[in-house]
Amino acid sequence: MARPHVVVVGAYGSAGVAAAEQLAAADVELTLVDDGEPGGGLCILRGCMPSKEVLSAAAHRYQARHDDRLVGELPDVDLSRVVERKDDNVLGYAEHRRGAVHDLAERDNVTFHHETAEFVGDRVLDVGGERIEADYVVLATGSRLNVPDLPGISDVDWMGSRDVLDATEFPDSGVVMGFGYVGLELVPYLTEAAGMDITVVEHDDRPLDDYHPSFGEELLEMYREEFGVEVRTEVREERVESAENGVRVHLDDGSVAEGDQLFLFTGREPSFPDGVERTALSTEQGWVGDTMQAVDDDRVFVVGDAVGDRMLLHTAKEEGYLAGRNISHRETGEPLEEYDPLAHKVMFSGAGVYPFASLGLTAEQARAKGHEIVTAQRDASDDGVFRAKVASRGTARLVVDADDGTVLGYHGLHYDADAMAKTMQVVLEAEMDVRELPDRAYHPTTPEILDGLFRETAGQL
Numbered sequence: 270m271a272r273p274h275v276v277v278v279g280a281y282g283s284a285g286v287a288a289a290e291q292l293a294a295a296d297v298e299l300t301l302v303d304d305g306e307p308g309g310g311l312c313i314l315r316g317c318m319p320s321k322e323v324l325s326a327a328a329h330r331y332q333a334r335h336d337d338r339l340v341g342e343l344p345d346v347d348l349s350r351v352v353e354r355k356d357d358n359v360l361g362y363a364e365h366r367r368g369a370v371h372d373l374a375e376r377d378n379v380t381f382h383h384e385t386a387e388f389v390g391d392r393v394l395d396v397g398g399e400r401i402e403a404d405y406v407v408l409a410t411g412s413r414l415n416v417p418d419l420p421g422i423s424d425v426d427w428m429g430s431r432d433v434l435d436a437t438e439f440p441d442s443g444v445v446m447g448f449g450y451v452g453l454e455l456v457p458y459l460t461e462a463a464g465m466d467i468t469v470v471e472h473d474d475r476p477l478d479d480y481h482p483s484f485g486e487e488l489l490e491m492y493r494e495e496f497g498v499e500v501r502t503e504v505r506e507e508r509v510e511s512a513e514n515g516v517r518v519h520l521d522d523g524s525v526a527e528g529d530q531l532f533l534f535t536g537r538e539p540s541f542p543d544g545v546e547r548t549a550l551s552t553e554q555g556w557v558g559d560t561m562q563a564v565d566d567d568r569v570f571v572v573g574d575a576v577g578d579r580m581l582l583h584t585a586k587e588e589g590y591l592a593g594r595n596i597s598h599r600e601t602g603e604p605l606e607e608y609d610p611l612a613h614k615v616m617f618s619g620a621g622v623y624p625f626a627s628l629g630l631t632a633e634q635a636r637a638k639g640h641e642i643v644t645a646q647r648d649a650s651d652d653g654v655f656r657a658k659v660a661s662r663g664t665a666r667l668v669v670d671a672d673d674g675t676v677l678g679y680h681g682l683h684y685d686a687d688a689m690a691k692t693m694q695v696v697l698e699a700e701m702d703v704r705e706l707p708d709r710a711y712h713p714t715t716p717e718i719l720d721g722l723f724r725e726t727a728g729q730l
Contacts, residue, residue: 271298272296272297272298272378273297273298273404273405273596273600274297274298274299274300274401274402274403274404274405275292275297275298275299275300275403275404275405275406275407275596276299276300276301276302276386276392276394276396276401276403276405276406276407277289277292277299277300277301277302277406277407277409278302278303278386278394278406278407278408278409278410278542279302279303279408279409279410279411279573279575280301280302280303280370280381280409281303281305281308281309281310281366281367281370282303282305282310282311282312282409282410282411282573282585283310283311283312283573283582283585283586283589284409284572284573284574284575284585284586284588284589285301285303285310285407285409285572285573285589286310286366286369286370286589287572287585287586287587287588287589287590287593288407288409288570288572288589288590288592288593289301289370289373289379289589289593290369290373290590290593291589291590291592291593291594291597292407292593292596292597293373293376293378293379295593295596295597296597296600297378297596297597297600298378299373299378299379299380300379300380300381300382300396300401300403301370301373301374301379301380301381301382302381302382302384302386302394302396303370303381303382303383304383304384304385304386307360307363307364307367308363308366308367308370308383309359309362309363309364309366309367310363310366310411311411311412311574312582312585313359313362313363313366314359314363315430315431315434316582317582318358318359318362319355319359319434320430320434320454320455320617321617321621322351322354322355322358322359323351323352323355323434323458323462324454324457324458324617324620324621325621326346326351326462327346327457327458327461327462327620327621328620328621328622330343330344330346330461330462331457331461331495331619331620331622332622332659332660334461335495335659336659338659345464346461346462346463348436348437348438348439348462348463349437351437351462352434352435352436352437355434382396382397382399384396384397385397385542386542387542387543387544388542388543388544388545388547388548389544389547390547390548391548391549391566392404392405392406392548392566392568392569394406394542395544404568405568405569405570405596406568406569406570407569407570407571407572407589407592407593407596408541408542408563408569408570408571408572408575409571409572409573409575409585409589410539410540410541410542410573410575411539411540411573411574411575412537412538412539412540412574412575412580413537413538413540414429414430414431414533414535414536414537414538415535415536415537415538416533416535417446417506417533417535419506419507419508419509420507420508420509421508421509421510421511422509424509424510424511425509425510425511425516425531426516426530426531427516427530427531427532427533428530428531428532428533429532429533429534430451430455430534433455433458433459433532439459439463439464439465439530440465440515440528440529440530441464441465441466441529442465442466442467442468442515442527442528442529442530443459443465443466443467443468443528443529443530443531443532444467444468444469444470444516444518444526444527444528444530444531444532445459445467445468445469445470445532445534446470446506446518446531446532446533446534446535447532447533447534447535447536448469448470448471448476448500448534449476449534449536450614450616451534451536452469452534453476453488453616453618453625454616454617454618454621455532455534456469456492456496456498456534457492457496457498457618457619457620458620459532460496460497460498461496461620466497466499466528467496467497467498467499467528468498468499468500468501468526468527468528469492469498469499469500469501470501470504470505470506470518470520470526471500471501471502471503471504472503472504472505473485473502473503474502474503475488475489475502476488476489477625479631480627480631480680481631481632481646481666481680483646483664483666484625484664484680484682487662487663487664487682488618488619488625488682489502491619491623491662495619495662496620501520501524501526503522504520504521504522504524505520505521506518506519506520506521507519507520507521509531512527514529515527515528515529515530515531516528516529516530516531518531537574537580538577539552539574539575539576539577540574540575541575548566548569549565549566550563550565550566550569551564551565552577554577556571556577557571557576557577557578559607559608559609560591560595560605560606560607560608561576561588561591561592561595561608562595562605567599570592570595570596571592572585572588572589572591572592573585573588573589576588579610581613581614583613584610584613587608587610588608591606591608594606611628611629611694611697611698612627612628612629612630613627613628613690613694614626614627614628615627615686615687615690617687618682619662622660622684623660623662623663623682623683623684623686624682624685624686624687625680625681625682625686626679626680626681626686626687626689626690626693627678627679627680627681628678628679628680628690628693628694628697629668629676629677629678629679629693629697630668630677630678631668631678631680632644632666632668632678634678635668635670635677635678640670640671640672640677641670641671641672642668642669642670642671642677643669643671643726643729643730644666644667644668644669644726645666645667645669645721645722645725645726645729646664646665646666646667646722647664647665647718647721647722647725648663648664649661649662649663649664649665649683649684649718650662651718651721652715652717652718652721653713654713654714654715654717655683655684655715655718657713658684658715660683660684662683662684663681663682663683663684663686664681664682664683665679665680665681665682665683665686665718665719665722666678666679666680666681666722667679667703667722667723667725667726668680669703669726669729669730671729671730673702674702674703674704674705674727674730675700675701675702675703676693676696676697676700676701676702676703676706677697678697679693679696679697679719679722681718683715683718684715685715685716688715689715689716689718689719692716692719693719703723703726703727703730704727704730706723706727708720708723708724708727
């Protein structure tokens with residue numbers, strides 16, 4: 270009996286390589302396809318890794334600017350050196366990823382094509398002129414920038430996050446559309462490292478409006494006061510036009526936002542191979558089930574950004590491994606696994622000095638799931654260790670089940686919140702009782718903010 274033939278489209282990305290690693294060890298014929306140049310996936314080349322590289326320069330300057338113990342002239346950021354270092358490190362990461370994929374292709378059951386794939390029918394692909402009929406297809410084709418459908422947008426010069434990460438010079442001012450995770454990360458880079466005057470268009474009354482109002486309000490105050498950003502809230506763009514020295518964005522309150530450069534940090538949308546309309550697949554919202562199978566074709570598995578949900582590195586990898594296992598399960602008649610991830614997000618806001626970490630449920634989500642809850646909130650300014658580090662902005666909240674003490678969620682906007690995310694992931698994944706967490710005195714460190722939240726919620730119980 271012939272082994273099933275599986276094609277992974279997008280094998281260089283985080284989700285694709287995870288599926289490939291799982292399937293390469295299975296009893297399948299595996300074809301890996303990716304036309305990336307140099308190849309390595311969005312996170313490595315254009316996402317989380319390069320953005321943290323450039324943000325670190327802004328973070329150092331911000332901290333030097335805010336510590337009055339440091340004297341002397343404030344240094345400028347050399348953008349050429351920032352980009353050069355970023356490129357050197359990122360290309361090294363990408364080379365490692367490509368090496369992992371190419372090593373897989375050395376196996377007898379694996380073939381790699383550095384080509385573009387196009388659908389010509391259900392699970393039938395044209396790969397560089399070769400017709401491949403697959404038993405299963407894993408789509409790990411990532412995402413692309415969502416460009417708003419606004420009058421005039423095609424007539425102006427705009428920059429997306431990819432352009433910002435590669436730029437070694439910027440004009441004096443800019444208008445930012447999009448104040449989600451990408452905007453909140455890159456706006457401080459533009460002001461702190463590039464020295465720009467930035468105006469942000471925010472559709473809601475505050476960013477992070479899905480969370481407790483204290484987080485969005487703190488971010489608004491921080492960006493206005495610490496980074497000199499003009500944030501216009503509760504307005505929407507109506508049209509865009511070129512101005513004499515830049516761009517003009519007309520807003521629905523009758524005002525205008527002007528700057529030398531337009532920046533689009535307007536989110537991402539799934540990307541697919543050409544010819545998907547020749548298949549049974551409908552790529553509307555909800556088109557992928559919890560087993561990572563497409564609703565319209567259960568032999569097509571979709572992972573990573575292509576799903577159109579989550580769009581996070583760690584979930585992409587988990588989805589890839591799960592898809593690989595489920596293909597094997599389907600062949601052997603075993604029950605398929607369903608993906609139910611713990612919500613886990615980290616955003617490097619405030620130039621990375623004040624990151625936002627969110628794990629598990631918010632209070633509203635917990636109540637919607639039927640939990641009776643207790644909550645606690647603690648400001649960073651309450652802890653002396655944050656003042657000692659000259660980083661006392663921010664706040665954190667804990668959500669706990671009132672019946673059994675299980676920790677349901679942690680959300681923090683403060684110094685080192687990103688580093689605390691792993692600790693809280695363990696607490697949530699293990700469904701630990703807040704009353705059983707160690708309450709131990711130790712040398713003051715930033716996780717003291719967690720101790721305060723644990724003590725307060727345990728006391729309420």
